Amino acid sequence: MDGSTPQPGFTVKLQRAHFLLSELREAMNGFFRERPYTLEAAEAPNGDLVTRVRVSAEPPLEWSALAGDIVHNLRSALDHVAWALVAEEGQPDEWTCFPITDKERSFGDRARKALRGAPEARQMVRGLSPWRDGNEDLWLLHRLNIVDKHRLLLVVGSASTGIGLRMTFRGFEEGDSPITMDPIVLQPKNIEVPVLDEAVVFRVLAEARKQPADSHFRTDHDVRFDIVFGLDTPAPAAPVGPLLERLLDATEKAIQHLMPRL
Structure with missing residues (x-):
């Protein structure tokens, strides 16, 4: 024994979650470096430019257990804090x-049972509004x-979570350096989970493709993919990484709020 004070249980749990x-x-990151989702654009008979996704790999099932x-x-x-x-x-x-x-x-009755004999703690926990409309995270x-x-x-993959549009202005005078504007990200109203191989993920209508030969603007697009939770979870189609980071942050803030009582 080295005589050091053992870490509180909640600290150990937070460290494990971080790890x-x-x-x-x-x-x-390694999964996406292997380019599991690639795009193929082709002109349709009506002149539309249709972009389809090719899915070559899906995230392993073990990630679901890891998220859990x-x-x-x-x-x-x-x-542990309670x-x-x-x-x-x-x-x-x-x-x-x-x-x-x-x-x-429902909170009052639940808190009296969960934090029996600790009225001051109940008040501090109430201050966090730990119910759906108060603290959704x-x-x-x-x-x-x-x-x-x-x-x-x-946890499922191949969900199209946004379309990035980039506009490049090539200038009016000969020799002008082109200027590329910051991309605009459009998020789809309904996220398809999962996106199937060869699914259409973007379409440029034929009329929109008509551009004057002397146009000074060029627009490019790319489709963004992410790993998301399945539709039958309490977080349907939410990107896994950012959501878990948000939940970790909410947990740490809650514990920080309660630390004066510990």
């Missing part, structure tokens, strides 16, 4: 946990964790 999220990010482990560690970190909060005022029991509810009106973390207890948080 797993870093591992998932690295795996996804990240969610579980974050939710567990909050429960245990520590109750221990400051009373005696934790088998019902002790961090209360998160669907509706604000904490609520979503809670729901995803419940789903993962019974089935995999299915």
Whole structure:
């Protein structure tokens, strides 16, 4: 024994979530480096320019388990904090946990049971508004964790999450250097999950392709893909990496809010 003070359980859980999220990010970056989704553009008989996606690989099923482990560690970190909060005022029991509810009106009864004997802790937790309309990230973390207890948080790929448009202005005078404007990202109203091989992901109508020969503008586009949660999860079609980062940030902020009581 080195005599050092052991880390609080919630700190260990947060560290584990950070490690797993870093591992998932690295795996996804490697996946995209292999170019699993490529685009093929061809002119249709009516003159439209049709872009299709070729899908050569799908993300491994293990990523679903990895996402679930990240969610579980974050939710567990909050429960560890709840245990520590109750221990400051009373005696934790088998019902002790961090209360998160669907509706604000349900929170009072849930918190009295989850944080029994710790009225000051209940007030601090209430200050986080841990219900769906108050703190959606904490609520979503809670729901995803419940789903993962019974089935995999299915992670799917080849979801088209946006179209980037770039406009280049070549100048009016001979010798002018072309200027490329910052891209505009258009997000589709409905995200198709998953995008199937050879699916149409972008179409330029024939009329829109007609451009005067002396036009000083050129427009290019690219289709953006991401790894997303499946449609039958509490986070349908949400990109996995950014959402998990958001949930981690919400968990850390919640713990920081409660630290004065610990």
